[in-house]
Amino acid sequence: MKNNLPAALVALLVATSAGATTVRVHYDAGKGSIAILGDKGPMTWSKGAPAKAGSGHVWTYSWPDELGEITMKPALGEKVSIGGTYRIAAGSSVDIYPFFGPPFGKVTIVAGVESPQLKNSRSLRIFLPASYQENLAKRYRVLYMQDGQNLFDAKTAAYGVEWAIDETVNRLVAIGAMDEVIVVGIDNTPDRIPEYTPCCDPKHGGGKLDAYEAFVVDTVKPMIDKRLRTLPGKEATAIMGSSLGGIASVLIAQHRPDVFSKAGGVSSSFWWNERTLVTKAAARVPVKFYLDAGTSGDGLEDTLLMRDAMLAQGYRAGADLLFDSAEGGKHNEASWAARVEKPLTWFFPWGSTSY
Template identity: 55%
Template sequence: MLLALLLSTAASATTVRVHYDVGYGNRITLRGSAAPLSWTVGQNATWTQGNVWTYSWPDSAGDVDLKPLINDTRWATGGNYRVRAGTTVNIFPFFGPSTGTRQQFDNFWSPQLGNTRTLRFYLPPSYSENPLKRYPVLYMHDGQNLFDAATASYGVEWRVDETLNHLIGTGQVDEVIVVGIDHAGAGRIYEYTPCCDSRYGGGGADLYERFLLESVKPFVDANLRTLTGKANTALMGSSLGGLVSFHIGRRRPDVFSKVAGLSSSFWWNNQAMTQAVEQSTVKLPLRFYLDAGTQNDGLAETTRMRDALAADGHVQGADLYYLVAQGAGHTESAWADRVHIPLTYLFPWQGTVY
């Protein structure tokens, strides 16, 4: 205990702050990869107001991998936390199973579009266990296809909830709230497209953007524990849902910092969106994920968009992730098979900005 106290007051100290209410009579301990921590016996963290448990050690220990425990017996769920020397890191652990929950809000009214739809929510595993925590948010289109085969357009769901449960439990991604926005049935093409394709028309994407920003996001932020800033707000969709994700993300980088499109319909209106990127001289502060399969899935158009983003300065593996899905077609099952890739890219473990 004396050693821990001395280390906690070191002039040049690395610090971890564990946000968790363990209840009366319990404690948080830490085990880790470098002295004064070890993986065999935990060191007691110090409780501070707000149920924040703090522990510090000299920077000379270097980078440390660690994990919190309750009473030095019950390990936190998920991956180890990497704490860089000289930093102060806030962590929000949970200790139960890595199983999120789902909710939905029916008949959500859109004054911008004059219709209603269902909003479907995935709440991450710690949502009810650790009320001190707030979460990044992923807004996804075609919400009826994400979680339940019974509501999916072709009877095939993306398994987003099961995929996130696995990725969170194995420490590959941060916990995230997913907001699935159902499409408007016959109005889907109109709502998901900028103006205007010679064959299909369209042109409602700007109104859909207003619906998302003026109605959906304020509702979500008012009713769920979200991290509201752009650093923790993302868009994802497939096909026309990928197209509208790119459209909104590029128009509103003040709201979103991450955009993912699976098999995006970049063919729309003679590839007008790609042409706009090619003509742009400004690199937007966005991270992009885009992919396409090799079976009639718009690979050539997606590759052209990748090239346009690269010409603007986006770098593969940094703020650009381009994937060719070998053998994949334009199907819900293909997107379900690879949705773990954009989820991991958009919300990597310890990537959340608190």
């Protein structure tokens, strides 16, 4: 049943209540103002309750805990914030960093990033989310991805097909399926196989993964945290890749759970070195892992074995280990683009960012 208490009564209840639920909206509204749309009290979905302006472009609105959980969205004049609604539990104080402009992020390229660990250089392809230039108070979780050339642009992708990470993130944010994130695509080099692998496969060699891990953790991440408005802690940091980049991402997260809280291995090459990653599965660490493989020549059997080995180490299906068998999925960018929303929405569901 709807609760349409008059605004004056709500204000009285807030003043006399043992507790008040509060939302703080961080946004520079310029000459405008922020209102709160919602499903209870004086808030409706057609007419918002005015929030109170404070210092630092923070707009505050409170209501009595007695109203229970409220679903709400901020509005700037007639513009409603982009993305999903926010469910505010009774008694909580929640910070929200909305945006109201077009839901399109932007990819920039940082060329010539030197790696002292690997004695080479490469480009970083950085996706900045739609709100990055609009809401300067906001900070972001970060997803680091391997094979950066293949993520955003078909012209640079190895086989002329991109993952379309930018378009996918834009769409998922716009419909309220995931929170905004910065995506850092790390280009591969002619040393891709050794850089993404531990030592040593009888046929392919390998063995530079430790140095590559140090490059990501000690060079790339500090640079990104210094240059961009990131949330630098482990809970806000994820890593993901495909094929050899998948095993690199899984192993790096297993080695550095102090840096990464989430890792995705898409069509990962768990066949590497006679399945050593499976037969000598690492002990459980406090990281959420996403594993998948397609059903069409994509190493599904190896990935199933890795999933089972991780479950045997204490991972919990659906809690800190999510596995997906992609019907008809192949070992290529088109298949990865078609299912990448699964790890994205599992890692970064709407409203899950802690500030």
